[in-house]
Amino acid sequence: MAENTKKKLKKPDVKIVLLGDMNVGKTSLLHRYTERKFKDTVSTVGGAFYLKQWGPYNISIWDTAGREQFHGLGSMYCRGAAAVILTYDTTSWQSYVELEDRFLSLTDTANADCIFAIVGNKADLTDSHAQASNPDGEEGNQPARSSFSSSSLQRKQVNREDAMALYGRVLHYKGLEEKTCLPAERMVFETSAKTGYNVDVLFETVFDLVVPSILKKRNEVESTVDLEAPSKVKRTKAGCCA
Numbered sequence: 001m002a003e004n005t006k007k008k009l010k011k012p013d014v015k016i017v018l019l020g021d022m023n024v025g026k027t028s029l030l031h032r033y034t035e036r037k038f039k040d041t042v043s044t045v046g047g048a049f050y051l052k053q054w055g056p057y058n059i060s061i062w063d064t065a066g067r068e069q070f071h072g073l074g075s076m077y078c079r080g081a082a083a084v085i086l087t088y089d090t091t092s093w094q095s096y097v098e099l100e101d102r103f104l105s106l107t108d109t110a111n112a113d114c115i116f117a118i119v120g121n122k123a124d125l126t127d128s129h130a131q132a133s134n135p136d137g138e139e140g141n142q143p144a145r146s147s148f149s150s151s152s153l154q155r156k157q158v159n160r161e162d163a164m165a166l167y168g169r170v171l172h173y174k175g176l177e178e179k180t181c182l183p184a185e186r187m188v189f190e191t192s193a194k195t196g197y198n199v200d201v202l203f204e205t206v207f208d209l210v211v212p213s214i215l216k217k218r219n220e221v222e223s224t225v226d227l228e229a230p231s232k233v234k235r236t237k238a239g240c241c242a
């Protein structure tokens with residue numbers, strides 16, 4: 001029985017991590033993508049992962065806890081990550097600031113060629129999207145569960161240009177040159193887990209971008225096996241002659 005369960009577990013080929021302050025909507029984004037709905041969440045404890053089959057590949061997506069008390073776990077979750085999705089709440093300037101202040105250094109344990117996406121969630125609540133996606137101004141205009149006092153910082157909206165600037169600073173932090181990396185226009189997303197706006201595009205863009213990392217890892221494994229091959233052949237011959 002235990003053996004059967006073991007066999008059914010798929011081994012992830014690659015890891016993607018969602019990082020960002022509490023309440024920005026990381027869990028909601030993952031629910032929206034995997035379950036196609038917006039549902040009530042509770043603040044994540046530690047972390048949880050979801051396995052996504054993408055073509056022939058298995059991709060694990062790690063949903064981490066944004067709460068300060070779990071901060072120490074962040075770098076552990078990022079270890080060996082092929083992509084990190086840095087998430088903020090478009091209606092909370094503080095959540096944007098926290099990405100650089102608190103979360104970016106956690107990605108030091110990620111792969112050297114890790115891909116970064118910057119995601120501004122709750123786009124349905126910003127001036128430009130609120131009218132279109134929520135014409136009656138019902139629940140979406142209520143402030144969501146909050147981790148901060150109602151400071152002016154929290155109320156200040158974050159726009160796409162701010163996110164593009166952050167992307168540039170992330171590359172700089174990583175010692176990468178912008179012109180040799182994926183462009184900000186492609187890696188900055190505004191999403192709404194509530195309406196579903198841009199959620200599939202976000203995840204599926206990232207899935208496509210980590211495929212080369214899977215292939216590279218497989219090639220490395222194969223060349224290691226090749227190096228070992230002659231000694232295996234020798235052993236077989238010896239066994240045959242004995």
Ligand SMILES: Nc1nc2c(ncn2[C@@H]2O[C@H](COP(=O)(O)OP(=O)(O)OP(=O)(O)O)[C@@H](O)[C@H]2O)c(=O)[nH]1
Nearest residue numbers: 022023024025026027028041043044066122193194
């Ligand atoms: N209006 C709106 N509310 C959202 C959106 N995404 C999440 N929320 C709300 O924001 C709150 C926090 O969402 P979560 O998904 O639990 O946030 P989280 O980032 O996982 O938080 P932690 O697990 O504590 O790190 C909940 O009340 C959600 O319903 C969105 O796109 N629009």
Ligand SMILES: [Mg+2]
Nearest residue numbers: 026027043044
């Ligand atoms: Mg969560």
